[in-house]
Amino acid sequence: MKKTLITGGAGFIGSHLCERLLNDGHEVICLDNYFTGSRNNIVHLLANPRFELVRHDVITPFMAEVDEIYNLACPASPVHYQFNAIKTIKTSVMGAINMLGLAKRTRATILQASTSEVYGDPHVHPQPESYWGNVNPIGVRSCYDEGKRCAETLFMDYHRQNHVKIKIIRIFNTYGPRMHPQDGRVVSNFIIQALKGNDITIYGDGSQTRSFQYVDDLVEAMLRMMATPESFTGPVNTGNPNEFTILQLAQTVIKLTGSTSKIVYLPLPSDDPKQRQPDVRLAKEALGGWEPKVQLEEGLKETINYFKKIV
Ligand code: NAD
Ligand code: UDP
Numbered sequence: 001m002k003k004t005l006i007t008g009g010a011g012f013i014g015s016h017l018c019e020r021l022l023n024d025g026h027e028v029i030c031l032d033n034y035f036t037g038s039r040n041n042i043v044h045l046l047a048n049p050r051f052e053l054v055r056h057d058v059i060t061p062f063m064a065e066v067d068e069i070y071n072l073a074c075p076a077s078p079v080h081y082q083f084n085a086i087k088t089i090k091t092s093v094m095g096a097i098n099m100l101g102l103a104k105r106t107r108a109t110i111l112q113a114s115t116s117e118v119y120g121d122p123h124v125h126p127q128p129e130s131y132w133g134n135v136n137p138i139g140v141r142s143c144y145d146e147g148k149r150c151a152e153t154l155f156m157d158y159h160r161q162n163h164v165k166i167k168i169i170r171i172f173n174t175y176g177p178r179m180h181p182q183d184g185r186v187v188s189n190f191i192i193q194a195l196k197g198n199d200i201t202i203y204g205d206g207s208q209t210r211s212f213q214y215v216d217d218l219v220e221a222m223l224r225m226m227a228t229p230e231s232f233t234g235p236v237n238t239g240n241p242n243e244f245t246i247l248q249l250a251q252t253v254i255k256l257t258g259s260t261s262k263i264v265y266l267p268l269p270s271d272d273p274k275q276r277q278p279d280v281r282l283a284k285e286a287l288g289g290w291e292p293k294v295q296l297e298e299g300l301k302e303t304i305n306y307f308k309k310i311v
Contacts (some may be wrong), residue, residue: 010037058095060197092147172239176215204268
């Protein structure tokens with residue numbers, strides 16, 4: 001049994017990770033400031049004596065005795081991370097410093113939930129970990145992209161300078177139950193619009209692509225990454241390499257919901273990446289043959305069932 005700390009544990013991905021670690025018999029401290037997360041996401045875990053919930057903001061230091069830290073605290077959707085851009089940078093950078101300090105003192109292994117956004121609007125396709133990216137440092141997405149890039153730098157420097165045991169994973173678009181209904185991400189937006197019979201809002205002409213990973217596949221990759229040998233730090237991409245245009249996604253959601261919604265086209269937000277597909281060869285090799293198991297239609301059905309209950 002390990003003592004684990006999950007920052008951002010009451011969020012979409014964090015809540016699934018809390019659940020999985022408890023099911024595997026570990027102790028979990030779930031730390032969250034509830035900016036985008038919610039106690040509803042983890043209310044079913046509260047009765048478990050191995051589960052502890054703490055309201056805390058990662059921009060201030062946190063003390064606890066732990067073996068493993070999963071650092072997920074950070075708003076993840078463009079709508080939420082642009083709401084208070086300066087706070088987003090503070091969360092990524094000061095949150096990383098505080099959690100790395102904790103890992104240094106407790107000798108815990110710490111995993112950083114980094115992102116495919118470190119590749120920006122990529123000129124290399126699909127994106128391998130060796131690609132340094134094409135990121136605008138002064139655009140509206142920069143608070144998130146550069147914050148996450150700086151966090152990766154901090155992780156590597158704490159490792160090189162202080163021998164902190166670190167793991168970095170770069171998460172590609174992930175979806176599933178407990179996504180925030182108002183976070184404006186494409187999967188939740190389209191499903192909610194389809195269920196309500198509202199127009200499906202495609203930004204741009206819908207030819208931009210994304211590769212969608214179901215949350216259970218990500219959680220499996222995170223646990224496998226944490227269990228890799230100490231010398232292995234990553235970064236490792238985790239995502240589903242099946243790539244879809246946003247128009248294809250809209251059509252699939254309409255089909256699966258049986259919706260009568262119409263597709264409408266709205267302006268493309270600035271710096272919106274044109275394509276994104278993970279190169280997952282390293283993940284397969286380093287994470288014991290890991291590969292995504294849940295394909296888009298199956299994952300969308302689970303997510304649609306979830307949103308049917310809350311919409
Ligand atoms: P989410 O918004 O549901 O979860 C983030 C959680 O962090 C929320 O519970 C929020 O309240 C909490 N949080 C935010 N700022 C905080 C702070 N200052 N102190 C403490 N808690 C704070 O988003 P998610 O999709 O679950 O993302 C989790 C992590 O995974 C994030 O770090 C995100 O950058 C990363 N990620 C997600 C995706 C994706 O597609 N979902 C892709 C790449 C990376
Ligand atoms: N998108 C869209 N309609 C929406 C929400 C998003 O067409 O209602 C597009 C968005 O412009 C982007 C893609 O879907 O090209 C993925 O957007 P999301 O915010 O989910 O994630 P990210 O851009 O961070 O990959």
